[in-house]
Amino acid sequence: MEFLEAQKKHDELVKLIERYAKEYYIDDNPSVSDQVYDQKMEELEALEKEWPELITRNSPTQRIIGTVLKGFNKITHQVQMLSLADVFNEEELVDWVKKVDIELEDQTEFVAEMKIDGLAMSLVYQDGNLVYAATRGDGTTGEDVTTNVLTIRDIPTRIPLMGRVEVRGEIYMPKKSLEELNEEREKTGEPLFANARNAAAGSIRNLDSNVARSRKLDGWWYYFTNAQDFGIKTHYESILRLKEMGFKTNPEARIVKGTKEILSYVNEYTEKRDSLPYDIDGIVLKVNDFSKYDTLGYTAKTPKWAVAYKFPPKEVKTKLLDIIYTVGRTGKITPNAVLEPVRVAGSLVQRATLHNEDFVKEKNLMIGDTVILRKAGDIIPEVVRAIPEERDGTEKPFEMIENCPVCGSKLEKVDAMHFCKNLNCPSRNIESLIHFASKDAMDIETMGEKVTQEFFDLGIIRTIPDIYEIYKHRDRIITMDGWSNKSVDKLLDAIETSKKNSLERLLFGLGIKEVGNKMAKTLARRFNTLDNLMHTSYEDLIKINDIGEVVANLIVEYFSNEHNIEIINRLKEANVNTIYLGSNKFDESNPFFNKKVVLTGSLVEFTRDKATKILEDLGAHVVGSVSKATDFVLCGSDPGSKYDKAQKLGIKIINEEEFKNMIGGE
Numbered sequence: 281m282e283f284l285e286a287q288k289k290h291d292e293l294v295k296l297i298e299r300y301a302k303e304y305y306i307d308d309n310p311s312v313s314d315q316v317y318d319q320k321m322e323e324l325e326a327l328e329k330e331w332p333e334l335i336t337r338n339s340p341t342q343r344i345i346g347t348v349l350k351g352f353n354k355i356t357h358q359v360q361m362l363s364l365a366d367v368f369n370e371e372e373l374v375d376w377v378k379k380v381d382i383e384l385e386d387q388t389e390f391v392a393e394m395k396i397d398g399l400a401m402s403l404v405y406q407d408g409n410l411v412y413a414a415t416r417g418d419g420t421t422g423e424d425v426t427t428n429v430l431t432i433r434d435i436p437t438r439i440p441l442m443g444r445v446e447v448r449g450e451i452y453m454p455k456k457s458l459e460e461l462n463e464e465r466e467k468t469g470e471p472l473f474a475n476a477r478n479a480a481a482g483s484i485r486n487l488d489s490n491v492a493r494s495r496k497l498d499g500w501w502y503y504f505t506n507a508q509d510f511g512i513k514t515h516y517e518s519i520l521r522l523k524e525m526g527f528k529t530n531p532e533a534r535i536v537k538g539t540k541e542i543l544s545y546v547n548e549y550t551e552k553r554d555s556l557p558y559d560i561d562g563i564v565l566k567v568n569d570f571s572k573y574d575t576l577g578y579t580a581k582t583p584k585w586a587v588a589y590k591f592p593p594k595e596v597k598t599k600l601l602d603i604i605y606t607v608g609r610t611g612k613i614t615p616n617a618v619l620e621p622v623r624v625a626g627s628l629v630q631r632a633t634l635h636n637e638d639f640v641k642e643k644n645l646m647i648g649d650t651v652i653l654r655k656a657g658d659i660i661p662e663v664v665r666a667i668p669e670e671r672d673g674t675e676k677p678f679e680m681i682e683n684c685p686v687c688g689s690k691l692e693k694v695d696a697m698h699f700c701k702n703l704n705c706p707s708r709n710i711e712s713l714i715h716f717a718s719k720d721a722m723d724i725e726t727m728g729e730k731v732t733q734e735f736f737d738l739g740i741i742r743t744i745p746d747i748y749e750i751y752k753h754r755d756r757i758i759t760m761d762g763w764s765n766k767s768v769d770k771l772l773d774a775i776e777t778s779k780k781n782s783l784e785r786l787l788f789g790l791g792i793k794e795v796g797n798k799m800a801k802t803l804a805r806r807f808n809t810l811d812n813l814m815h816t817s818y819e820d821l822i823k824i825n826d827i828g829e830v831v832a833n834l835i836v837e838y839f840s841n842e843h844n845i846e847i848i849n850r851l852k853e854a855n856v857n858t859i860y861l862g863s864n865k866f867d868e869s870n871p872f873f874n875k876k877v878v879l880t881g882s883l884v885e886f887t888r889d890k891a892t893k894i895l896e897d898l899g900a901h902v903v904g905s906v907s908k909a910t911d912f913v914l915c916g917s918d919p920g921s922k923y924d925k926a927q928k929l930g931i932k933i934i935n936e937e938e939f940k941n942m943i944g945g946e
Contacts, residue, residue: 297324912932
């Protein structure tokens with residue numbers, strides 16, 4: 281057999297096997313027996329053995345071969361993977377629907393879907409072939425987990441559509457798979473998984489694809505990201521197209537209109553929730569008509585055309601055994617409930633935050649109380665209330681401590697919070713180190729909370745710059761339990777890699793009060809270097825969008841502190857990057873710098889995401905609604921009510937051509 285003949289035969293077999301797989305896994309209507317399927321697979325394996333150059337990552341044979349990776353490559357999402365805004369009761373849901381109806385000036389048609397409790401995933405295809413599968417990550421950057429995702433047999437590696445196609449969905453572990461997995465782990469003495477979501481996430485992010493393959497994962501695919509590029513006009517139509525292309529779509533999706541139909545759907549699946557073979561934690565509502573998405577717009581983190589209704593958390597009774605205190609990296613003292621262990625929403629809970637002194641007093645909590653516990657959003661344990669009628673007189677009243685539980689320093693109360701002001705408090709230092717190394721900050725792999733605590737206790741690290749001198753302790757660390765040459769080298773490599781991070785990660789990692797991820801990026805792009813930011817004034821800071829008087833004062837205060845300056849100087853000596861590495865620096869001379877811009881209508885040459893990115897790169901603040909404070913409205917076709925409001929208020933309205941000219945025609 282010549283190569284071209286072998287290649288043709290290979291393509292035929294792959295198409296046939298994938299058709300059989302779709303019939304079996306997606307359509308639940310196999311046209312051939314398992315024996316025929318296995319025979320075709322054996323033919324393919326034999327052909328690839330003879331012609332190994334025909335083997336690709338997407339070949340059906342590669343789905344059953346385990347691979348061990350050294351790590352996951354980073355993937356930058358072409359379109360940001362936004363999260364959804366949550367509502368937590370029917371009243372909030374109805375209010376959201378009414379707001380959408382008012383904005384669109386009509387009774388809106390929605391698609392109601394299951395909110396799958398799994399791991400968000402993006403599949404990208406080019407000219408019909410799967411290119412990669414990536415996790416959501418921080419919404420902008422995820423991890424390439426293609427090798428593990430390919431172990432899920434019902435995910436198509438080829439689709440009948442040319443061009444670039446992105447499909448998003450959720451990888452999940454069916455309830456039955458979790459039960460079987462935990463049974464096996466119990467036999468081998470391994471810790472059980474608390475819930476299917478944790479098990480699915482751990483499986484997909486395991487470097488050994490044999491683990492992912494053994495876990496019997498599955499996926500639902502519910503969002504065709506660039507459907508409009510292919511003439512698709514509605515979300516429901518896009519779901520049908522996904523199914524036609526071989527994707528597993530959830531059969532419970534339904535078009536609904538009006539609060540009566542929506543609440544009926546919610547109530548129906550609240551009842552059915554426990555009977556489904558997979559976990560759901562709510563219902564998702566999406567506006568069906570794609571053309572309305574730009575009209576409704578986006579916040580910084582969420583689209584305004586979709587919402588997630590979260591099921592009410594399940595409540596359980598338990599005992600409040602004690603109240604203990606933790607010290608955060610800013611010195612904030614947090615009271616925490618020590619609870620009689622109880623299982624809630626799939627995991628065993630023994631601790632819950634009580635936030636501050638006022639929270640405990642408002643709840644009228646006493647040590648020894650029987651309390652109601654739930655998980656807020658099915659994630660964070662929360663003490664709801666005490667049950668006073670079950671008190672027997674042995675309960676002890678709550679009294680807030682006056683001194684730091686770690687260093688003994690006198691606490692100071694600021695508003696509702698108590699703080700330890702001792703900069704050398706060991707607990708503050710540990711929390712600062714953990715935060716600095718965390719994924720959202722400097723992302724130092726393998727340096728989690730446990731390792732940080734261990735190194736701190738042994739005196740290997742005390743302050744942030746000490747992290748970059750851990751290499752000096754290599755010989756000592758290798759002799760410690762749980763460490764080897766390989767694991768120490770991995771840690772040191774991760775520390776060295778973190779030196780190359782862009783400035784925004786460093787700013788967030790330093791733990792400046794009120795400077796979160798988004799604020800850190802704004803500051804990094806605005807000032808370009810750490811030195812520029814260090815020497816800026818309060819007056820310059822308050823001119824920037826989203827920075828008010830309090831935040832400006834805190835930033836100036838941070839860079840006026842000698843202890844903090846010493847930390848920064850030591851980081852510079854360790855060659856930690858202090859420059860913003862983004863591709864776009866703010867040019868204050870451009871017409872959009874520091875301006876508020878609203879987008880409305882359908883743009884032709886720019887997607888809404890692309891126009892938003894361009895504007896934000898120029899230093900603009902893209903907002904969702906028109907007000908007196910709006911500087912520009914970028915208007916496409918069929919603009920709707922935002923255009924009318926801008927006209928009434930005399931806001932500058934620009935079209936796409938004007939926009940192109942204002943940004944230099946690029």
